[in-house]
Amino acid sequence: MTAPRPVPVARSTSDGAFSLIVAECFGIVTPTFQGEGPSCGHPALFIRLSRCNLTCTRCDTKYTWDWSQYDPATESSRRSVTDLVAWAASSPVELVVITGGEPLIQQRKLVPLVQGLLAAGKRIEFETNGTIAPEPALLVDGVRFNVSPKLASFGVEEAKSIVPAALEVFAASGQAAFKFVASTVADLDRTAELASAYGLAPVWVMPEGTTAEAITATARILAEAVAARHWHFTTRLHVLAFGEARGR
Structure with missing residues (x-):
């Protein structure tokens, strides 16, 4: 597998200092909702940023980083912070999910985006792999982080995907x-080790799968063990509802 590498992308704005490399934005023309985690089922808008610092084999958004399969010039473009705030502000939906890829790769340019979205009355959730600590300017009221540390079973070396210093910042x-x-009860055992080592709470478990059938089957394998640990359990509601369609 080819690792992510810096590549040129076509600029669609003239204010490069305040622009972000974006894969897609959705949730206005075709409404959707947050499909995972604490806000599962809430109406949501999505800003999906391009690029990632991991190369997980089970990743379902490889079009944000795997240039052995996808063309970055086709799959990403630069959009200004002003444009992104205006896009989100045009919708009455309150929740904006900033995801990736790994969004915190671009976090310095995310500060003005977050400020603009909050000023527009939005609340924000970041979806992050937990390898990059957030800057203090992002740790403000109205912003939450759904931190998803990637286990070895997800197809990545934990030496790269588990960054104690970053996890401790999120936990604090x-x-x-x-x-x-x-995917397995063994994954839950590993989750418990990490949660104990770095003070990670609350813990949510999501069954791995990209189809309704796979998610349901894995949920049935994990449910009893998750309940016994008194953790939260989340499905992937968007997959159950819309299949593998992009932009949902």
Whole structure:
């Protein structure tokens, strides 16, 4: 597998200092909702940023980083912070999910985006793999982090995907929930080790799968063990409702 590498992308704005590399934005023309974690089922808008610092084999958004399969010039463009705030403000939906890829790669340019969205009356959730600590300017009221540390079973070396210093910052912030993708009860045992080692709470478990059938089957394998640990359990509601369609 080819690792992510910096590539040029076509600029669609003239204010490069305040623009972000974006894969897609959705939730206005075709409404949708947050499909995972603490806000599962809430109406939501999505800003999906391009690029990632991991190369997980089970990733379902490889079009944000795997240039052996996708063309970055086709799959991403630069959009200004002003444009993104205006896009979100045009909708009455309150929740804006900033996801990826790994959004915190671009976090310095995310500060003005977050400020603009909050000023427009939005609340914000970041979906992050937990390898990059957030800057203090992002740890403000109205912002939450859904931190999803990737286990070895997700197809990545934990030496790269588990960054203790970053996890400790998220845990201390009081603004994070920790969402682990699991396939087996052994994954839950590993989740418990990490939660104990770094003070990760609350813990959410999400069954791995990209189809309704796979998610349901995995949920049935994990449910009893998750309940016994008194953790939260989340499905992937968007997959159950819309299948593998992009932009939902």
